[in-house]
Amino acid sequence: MRTARRLALIDRPTSELAALPRRAPLSAHHRDPVLDVVVPVYNEENDLEPCVRRLHAHLGETFPYAFRITIADNASTDGTPRIAARLAAELPGTDWIRLAEKGRGRALHTAWSRSRAPVLAYLDVDLSTDLAALLPLVAPLISGHSDIAIGTRLARGARVVRGPKRELISRCYNGLLRSTLAVGFSDAQCGFKAVRRDVAERLLPLVEDQGWFFDTELLVIAERAGLRIHEVPVDWVDDPDSRVRIVSTALADLRGMARLGRALACGRLPLSALRRSDGDLAGELPAGLARQAVRFAAVGVASTLCYLLLYVGLRPATGAQAANALALLASAVANTAANRRLTFGVRGRGGALRHHLKGLAAFLVGLALTSGSLAALHRTAPGAGREVELMALVAANLAATLLRFLLFRAWVFPARDNDRRTTGSS
Secondary structure, rough: HHHHHOOOOOOOOOOOOOOOOOOOHHHHHHOOEEEEEEEEEEEOOOOOHEEEEEEEEHHHHHHOEEEEEEEEEEEOOOOOHHHHHHHHHHHOOEEEEEEEEOOOOHHHHHHHHOOOOOOOEEEOOOOOOOOOHHHHHHHHHHHOOOOOEEEEEOOOOEEEEEOOHHHHHHHHHHHHHHHOOOOOOOOOOEEEEEEEHHHHHHHHHOOOOOOOHHHHHHHHHHOOOOOOOOEOOOHHHOOOOOOOHHHHHHHHHHHHHHHHHHHHOOOOHHHHOOOOOOOOOOOOOOOOOOHHHHHHHHHHHHHHHHHHHHHHHHHHHHOOOHHHHHHHHHHHHHHHHHHHHHHHOOOOOHHHHHHHHHHHHHHHHHHHHHHHHHHHHHHOOOOHHHHHHHHHHHHHHHHHHHHHHHHHHHHHHHOOOOOOOOOOOO
């Protein structure tokens, strides 16, 4: 059986949950679960029982609140329904539902929609992800700090055992997402996620996919709406008997990306209605805009002063245009680094190169504006003095700063906010 082949991995510390009150015995509160863990299955008669029993034992020993396990059988044709029914009868706090059609997304959509637990989660039946990460996954949702939590195999701190083929496919898929939909999360399809129920109630009606792209679509919509996504690096061991059909799944994912990209570009998704109720409602400023604008302005003042000092120092030796280009390049690199950390709250080295490359592209916009203003000044007023040059450059830099802020927010650091997204490895 596949579950028998899981490798023993070192448990992660969960000291952040030590202060939480311990739950009463499950039998006393199983009708009022705080967490509902869904296990979607299709023809898993061999792995279903050991998976559910191991999950039930783990939650019973470590989870500080009442829980429920929901087996979501999507049209199995083997003995899976019989085993699911027996487990639901034998294990307290275990339930099962049966769907007439296949599709992991369909199973999750159905199970999450009917649940009344405050926190909803799911994991794959093969238990590729070490269960020690389950508590760190759901803790930020129980506390209200985050809206969605995902396990990631691609962040620093994750320990992954899998072949080069699946590693390459995973990295290419997530790289394609970053380049086409400008996502900030690192791993879209790790089968280990959780969401607050109130957030799921707003997200699920907008998610069209019923298959493997369900996870990606839900995360992209959530991120574009400015919801908080918490990432937990996981220990993950590849299942050598995976049932995923790589080619057909990849084609379906590409179609899903194209459809979702069109919907976002055309404004067909009501993202404002999804935003958090704590100051990010429809009709108000986008998530964190005021705070980001203030910090960006402060960084901009410092980098402008740096730019002007460099320009004045370089101009006698290099000429106006060369001095402008060199001073702007140096200040742009520093500006991107400062805004990455201070304005958009991005910590760690992950994505730093990509951010700086995009920041340099934004720098080219500033270079075009400032160089154009110098050229126009020298053509219309050939005898203009140094003070007039500086005034023209300051005006051009103000325009370039505004454009750069918009580019940073929408493209370089899309939908990021210092308190919106945290990464466990940072």
